[in-house]
Amino acid sequence: MENDRLAARASNLLSYIAVDYGDSVDDDRILDTDLYRLQQHHATQALELVRQLPDKPGRSALESSIGALQEAIGRRDDADAVRRRANEIADRLAALYQMQRSPTQSLPAANLAAPLFQQRCARCHGSWGQGGGAVPDLRDATRMASFSLYDLYNTLDPTVDTVHSNRVDGDLDSRQRWALAVTAAALAVKNQLPPSADLAERYPALVGLPGMAVTRPVELPTDARNALMWWRGHPHLVRSLEHPLARAEGLLLLAETDYRGGDNAGAYHKLMLAYREGYQPLQQSIELRDRVLYRQLQAQWKKLRREVISAAPNTDVIASIQNLRTLLARARARLEPMPGSSISYLWATLLFVLALALGLSLWWGLRWRKRSRL
Missing domain, CATH: 1.20.5 (Single alpha-helices involved in coiled-coils or other helix-helix interfaces)
Structure with a gap:
């Protein structure tokens, strides 16, 4: 859809501002005039793209925010402040226009796209992602932490990003682009040891989707940032750390995005995945631990399914999804070991x-x- 493409292009430009502005300005001084002018151009383009999107409550505020970003760049504001502002606008844009920023299926392993990386990317980025000249080093953890996996995925879509030629990414499908995004992310943590498993318990949203796909490590506390950098480069090794009910909650968020955008079939598919892959494996355990909660969950799943099938109003479906996610969060808490049990x-x-x-x-x-x- 044209609106999806416009929103993705605007998000892509905002991502480049967040990542590259710090290399163009430091302490109110312009370090690279050409790069600085490019940041200004990116902001102008992003504003033009947003103005082409359908008018809805929140778009004027979005335009004002991009205008404020332009002023911040013109004043040569602090790089961290500009980065945060650009990322916040990108996230608001995604929420307002219901952008699909996470895959429905599990992220592929990095080695799945390793041959593709050598065929399509190594010519410019080097066999190990070392880059050179104007080509960035994909092993630079500081730079890569400023990208979400979705940001990396977005750079591989020729309808969104013009950096790569059609020869590189013109014939790639969505699965291959996600695999290449994971491969690129893995280069920054190559040969590093995995983070402590207890971090997955402290930051459960980061070991599953959509959190792993949409979160930018740079915005997190140090321990969570380092953990996410490793997790997103090794998603096939992290799946066992994701709580099934967290998987269900993540899929329900994606279902809500689809339903808001009018894709009822996509919403129903994600709803059923959430039920089969997240809830059903723990269904009996929940019933044994809390029969009342189990009955509430069963009723809410059935209610939501009926609403999606019958194309109920958005407000009804969104409220049902939120209620179901609340019940799932309670179920996760009930399945935890009882206090003092150890x-x-x-x-x-x-x-x-x-x-x-x-x-x-x-x-x-x-x-x-x-x-x-x-």
Whole structure:
């Protein structure tokens, strides 16, 4: 669709501003005049693209925000401030126009696109992503942290980005573009050890979709940033860390995006994936732990399915999705170990050991007495 393409192009330009502005300006000084002018041009283009999108509540505020971004670039504001402003506008643009920024299926492993990278990308970027000259180094973790996986994916669509020629990406399908985005992300963490598994429990949204696809590591705390950099470069190794109910919640978010955009079939497909891949594997466990919550979930799944099939008003479906996500979050909490259960287990083990030791000592004492009588 033309509106999707316009929104994706605007998002792409905002991403380049967020990533490259810091190389053009430092401490109110222009470091690279050509690059600085390019940032100004990107902002102008982004504003023109947004003005071509359908008018709806929120678009005028979006235009004003891009205008403020232009002024910040003109004042040569701090690079971090400009980066945050550009990324915030891109996220608001995606929400307002219901952009599909995450794949429905699991992200492919980086090695799936390794041969494709050598065929299409190595000529400019180098066999190991080292770049050179005007071509950026894909191993530069600082630079790569400013891109989300979706930002990288967007650069591989010739209808959105003109950096690559049709020879490079003109015939790639969506799955291949996501695979190349993962391959590029993996170069920045090559030979690094995986993060601690407990970080997946602290940041569950980052080990699944859409979080892994749309989050920019640079905006996160240091531990989460480093973890996401590794996780998104090795998604096939991270799947076991994603809680099934978190998978369901992520798919429901994507279903909501589709339904808002009028794609009822896409919304229904994601809804059923959320049920089969996220909820159904834990259905019995939820029933055993909390029968009332289980019944509420069953009823809400059926209600939402009926609404999507019957093309109910957006407000009804969105409210049902939000209610279902709330119930799923409660289910995740109910499936967590009960408070103090580990301590109780430890005490039970300790008492068992003490009882065993006491029994052995009594047995040995009786045996010793019998021997002493002989």
